[in-house]
Amino acid sequence: MKTPSTGKSSIRSVKYSLYLISLLILIPTEVISAQQPISTQGEELFIGYCSRCHGIGGTGGEGPSLQGRQFTRATEESDLARLVLTGISGTVMSRTWVTRDEANQIASYVWSLARVDDQPVEGDPLSGSEIFSGIGGCASCHIINGKGVGIGPDLSNVGARRGIPFLRESVVAPGTSIPKGERGSHSNFLAVRVEMDDGRKMRGMRINEDAFILNLRDTEGRYHMLQKSHMNKLTREFGESIMPGYGSTLNSEQITNLVAYMASLR
Amino acid sequence: MVKLRFFTLIVGLLFYSNTQVAAQVSYQRLVDAESDHNNWLTYSGSYSGHRFSPLTDINTKTVNQLVPKWVYQVKSPGIVETTPLVVDGVMYLTEPPSNVTALDAETGRTLWRWTRPMPDDLIIIGFPRVNRGVAVLDDRVYVATLDGYLVALDASSGDVRWETHVADNSLAYSLTLAPLAIDGKVIVGVSGGEAGIRGFIDAYDAATGELAWRTWTIPGLGEPGNETWGNDSWMHGAGATWLTGSYDPELDLLYWGIGNPGPDWNGDVRPGDNLYTSGIMALEGKTGEMKWHFQATPHDTHDWDSNQIPILVDAVWEGQPRKLLLNANRNAFYYVLDRETGEFLHGTPYAKQTWAEGLDTSGRPINIPGMEPSYEGTLVWPSLQGATNWFSPSYSPLNRTFYVSVREMSAIYYKTDVEYEEGRPYMSGGEQRLDGDDAQGWIYALDALSGKKQWEFRLHSPPWSGVLSTAGNLVFGASNEGNFFALNATSGEALWSFYFGAGARTNPMSFRQNSNQYVVFSGGNSVYVFGLSGAQGF
Numbered sequence: 030m031k032t033p034s035t036g037k038s039s040i041r042s043v044k045y046s047l048y049l050i051s052l053l054i055l056i057p058t059e060v061i062s063a064q065q066p067i068s069t070q071g072e073e074l075f076i077g078y079c080s081r082c083h084g085i086g087g088t089g090g091e092g093p094s095l096q097g098r099q100f101t102r103a104t105e106e107s108d109l110a111r112l113v114l115t116g117i118s119g120t121v122m123s124r125t126w127v128t129r130d131e132a133n134q135i136a137s138y139v140w141s142l143a144r145v146d147d148q149p150v151e152g153d154p155l156s157g158s159e160i161f162s163g164i165g166g167c168a169s170c171h172i173i174n175g176k177g178v179g180i181g182p183d184l185s186n187v188g189a190r191r192g193i194p195f196l197r198e199s200v201v202a203p204g205t206s207i208p209k210g211e212r213g214s215h216s217n218f219l220a221v222r223v224e225m226d227d228g229r230k231m232r233g234m235r236i237n238e239d240a241f242i243l244n245l246r247d248t249e250g251r252y253h254m255l256q257k258s259h260m261n262k263l264t265r266e267f268g269e270s271i272m273p274g275y276g277s278t279l280n281s282e283q284i285t286n287l288v289a290y291m292a293s294l295r
Numbered sequence: 296m297v298k299l300r301f302f303t304l305i306v307g308l309l310f311y312s313n314t315q316v317a318a319q320v321s322y323q324r325l326v327d328a329e330s331d332h333n334n335w336l337t338y339s340g341s342y343s344g345h346r347f348s349p350l351t352d353i354n355t356k357t358v359n360q361l362v363p364k365w366v367y368q369v370k371s372p373g374i375v376e377t378t379p380l381v382v383d384g385v386m387y388l389t390e391p392p393s394n395v396t397a398l399d400a401e402t403g404r405t406l407w408r409w410t411r412p413m414p415d416d417l418i419i420i421g422f423p424r425v426n427r428g429v430a431v432l433d434d435r436v437y438v439a440t441l442d443g444y445l446v447a448l449d450a451s452s453g454d455v456r457w458e459t460h461v462a463d464n465s466l467a468y469s470l471t472l473a474p475l476a477i478d479g480k481v482i483v484g485v486s487g488g489e490a491g492i493r494g495f496i497d498a499y500d501a502a503t504g505e506l507a508w509r510t511w512t513i514p515g516l517g518e519p520g521n522e523t524w525g526n527d528s529w530m531h532g533a534g535a536t537w538l539t540g541s542y543d544p545e546l547d548l549l550y551w552g553i554g555n556p557g558p559d560w561n562g563d564v565r566p567g568d569n570l571y572t573s574g575i576m577a578l579e580g581k582t583g584e585m586k587w588h589f590q591a592t593p594h595d596t597h598d599w600d601s602n603q604i605p606i607l608v609d610a611v612w613e614g615q616p617r618k619l620l621l622n623a624n625r626n627a628f629y630y631v632l633d634r635e636t637g638e639f640l641h642g643t644p645y646a647k648q649t650w651a652e653g654l655d656t657s658g659r660p661i662n663i664p665g666m667e668p669s670y671e672g673t674l675v676w677p678s679l680q681g682a683t684n685w686f687s688p689s690y691s692p693l694n695r696t697f698y699v700s701v702r703e704m705s706a707i708y709y710k711t712d713v714e715y716e717e718g719r720p721y722m723s724g725g726e727q728r729l730d731g732d733d734a735q736g737w738i739y740a741l742d743a744l745s746g747k748k749q750w751e752f753r754l755h756s757p758p759w760s761g762v763l764s765t766a767g768n769l770v771f772g773a774s775n776e777g778n779f780f781a782l783n784a785t786s787g788e789a790l791w792s793f794y795f796g797a798g799a800r801t802n803p804m805s806f807r808q809n810s811n812q813y814v815v816f817s818g819g820n821s822v823y824v825f826g827l828s829g830a831q832g833f
Contacts, residue, residue: 080725080726081679084728085709118372124419239774240752240778241789
């Protein structure tokens with residue numbers, strides 16, 4: 030069976046434009062490197078069959094973003110190929126009408142979007158580990174391999190999912206790594222500030238939001254159910270984070286070591 | 296004694312189950328559907344497409360007493376977009392992929408179920424495995440199937456009366472819409488606009504299943520309009536007809552929305568206006584002959600299907616009584632047309648759009664240069680999914696207001712190069728949508744004649760559900776986050792909501808049984824029936 034013909038020059042143009050747009054909307058720079066395909070044919074097939082829902086480059090659409098994902102239904106590449114062939118029951122994703130070989134190529138491309146290759150990293154991971162548990166205070170909000178506190182995201186395998194630029198950015202300016210939406214892997218960490226009509230003022234992370242209710246989790250990990258009909262003001266703090274930036278509290282070497290430690294978590 | 300007991304049992308069953316008899320829905324009942332307070336007889340509730348219920352038991356004062364009465368869990372998981380029909384106490388709904396179930400409308404108990412196995416090599420390109428409902432006429436229930444068939448079922452048993460092959464699924468034709476039954480005919484359209492099909496609208500004899508007429512949405516060689524397709528591109532020009540149209544029995548005119556041209560995003564290969572895509576066709580019901588057409592988006596390159604439900608209204612326009620057609624289009628413009636002639640009367644944006652300076656006196660958009668998809672990416676409002684989509688609007692004749700669920704959202708559109716191959720995607724690009732908190736969902740109330748916004752209700756995200764208005768001065772809707780809700784139809788104030796914990800892709804409807812009004816939504820893998828708390832449940 031032949032595959033859709035897609036001009037290579039246009040593919041290159043699309044990649045270049047993705048690069049520029051990624052910079053404009055502050056997609057972490059690892060996304061760009063992740064878009065360098067393992068399989069060009071897999072990317073072409075992805076554009077033809079998958080991008081209508083998952084977006085060109087897997088940035089998300091009606092379907093979720095596939096970039097930097099901790100897949101819940103796939104622990105290895107072959108699982109993704111199976112999902113391509115069968116669809117996901119109970120969701121909008123129906124079977125994709127491709128051959129097994131084509132499914133494998135799509136899976137290979139998608140896997141490349143979600144995983145970061147093990148690569149040499151500047152810095153001392155051991156020192157970074159000490160910073161994480163010590164002066165950085167990171168373990169008071171993050172869990173690694175079951176240890177720590179679950180206020181922020183679990184970082185147990187963050188090195189396999191996130192590249193060095195992203196990790197560095199999340200330490201120095203953590204707000205930029207939070208997507209403006211609810212489909213990304215960090216969507217539950219958007220900072221919101223609320224003023225209720227009974228005088229209460231709160232800041233925390235948006236856990237859930239719909240037309241009537243907002244569930245907020247404060248910095249102590251407590252959950253608050255807030256009715257919008259009793260809300261005087263709701264501010265979504267895009268570009269901000271509950272987590273403080275460490276650009277001024279850690280020096281350059283410490284940051285490099287901390288990033289090296291996180292990159293080693295695979 | 297045994298005979299007496301048996302006789303008593305039979306008599307008892309006859310009396311007790313007197314609501315569960317075979318549907319007998321004459322054509323005249325369909326014509327009068329909107330004044331039928333108890334039943335919901337067509338996809339949109341009436342031929343006029345109003346999705347309006349004349350019932351008033353559930354109103355602004357009583358809606359806070361609304362509680363779930365029963366819930367039906369679909370037996371085959373998937374997206375539930377069905378609008379159930381209710382005929383004399385029996386509810387007919389479809390389940391994914393193309394199954395039909397008849398339920399006792401008052402209690403939710405299953406009466407019969409018809410299952411359509413799907414072939415392993417079923418081709419579905421560009422849409423999920425959905426079905427949006429059935430049609431009824433006389434004692435038959437009609438369902439269109441994903442594998443390209445129209446099937447007539449016996450309304451009392453679910454047995455197959457006939458089935459007919461509509462289109463070849465190996466070419467990626469498929470059927471997802473609820474058919475429309477008119478006088479002696481059943482009308483269907485096709486999906487497959489992302490796979491280079493050539494779209495059409497078919498009418499079948501309601502009694503036999505024989506093809507009565509077919510009207511192509513892409514004119515063939517030698518036919519008027521074919522010259523709007525350069526490079527022989529008409530052969531795979533798409534123009535799918537994947538949502539149910541409306542009908543004016545007096546004029547015998549069907550009004551059917553036509554989908555995008557193919558390939559979707561690279562218009563270079565199809566120079567010209569690409570008639571009759573991304574517009575509305577008016578066809579004579581008896582013959583299928585096209586009486587007029589109106590193209591909302593000539594040479595569409597953003598996948599802005601024009602399949603949204605046409606709403607038919609009689610009103611005084613500039614001092615003269617006119618038969619009007621109202622359409623909130625996926626391209627973000629609201630149109631008022633004369634439905635006898637197709638004359639453009641008025642058009643205005645109802646959602647944010649950045650692709651046209653406005654409309655000229657004929658309704659043709661005045662395009663802003665540089666808004667086409669490109670290899671580099673082009674930011675345009677609305678997104679690929681449009682300012683609205685498959686889900687239905689509603690029109691209340693009581694206050695002459697048009698209610699519509701709106702997706703305020705943009706996307707970066709790309710084009711690529713593509714060649715047609717049978718049964719394969721033929722799209723040529725895509726989008727990176729600006730999602731999440733950059734996008735918003737709304738329910739808008741528009742003045743039906745001017746299109747001016749009367750009120751708005753904010754949803755958390757761009758919705759995938761339609762609206763129902765009622766004579767109880769309510770507008771019912773649903774959200775992606777799992778809310779069913781009721782708004783005051785005059786003010787937009789939220790009066791009631793129910794959290795059901797899954798995304799909704801629903802077009803609400805309403806019916807009455809044994810003097811109790813019910814409102815029906817689908818959400819997740821279930822169909823929910825709500826009624827007032829004082830009314831008896833089973």
